Amino acid sequence: MKKVYYLKTCSTCLRILKELDLPSDFVLQDIKNEEITVKQLEEMKALAGSYEALFSKRAKLYKEMDLKNQALKEADYKQYILEHYTFLSRPVLIFNDQIFIGNSKKTTALTKQAIHG
Secondary structure (H helix, E strand, O other): OEEEEEOOOOHHHHHHHHHHOOOOOOEEEEOOOOOOOHHHHHHHHHHHOOOHHHEOOOOHHHHHOOHHHOOOOHHHHHHHHHHOHHHEOOOEEEEOOEEEEOOOHHHHHHHHHHHHO
8 A cells, every 4th residue: 555644734744745755656645635534544553553653642632622631542542533634643654564654854764765765
């Protein structure tokens, strides 16, 4: 599988996509316009190891809903990601059986190395 979950309104996502120079066989899914399905999220979780690994604690709603002061479980992370796209740490790139989550320089470098060798 070669897929990217991202936000086309996010300048960081767009910068990373440009930097990665993805081959044309990658499928891009703008998660604001095309919601993540349960099946897609479960596929991501299988590669990531947990829903928490896919969850963005930097999301504005995370602060607004005061979630940092709640004891969230895996089911909660899954529910929040499915309820609102901003809870997915972006971008999420799946390349074959590897998953790359988020926008850190290290993650971007590892992603680039995996794709382009």
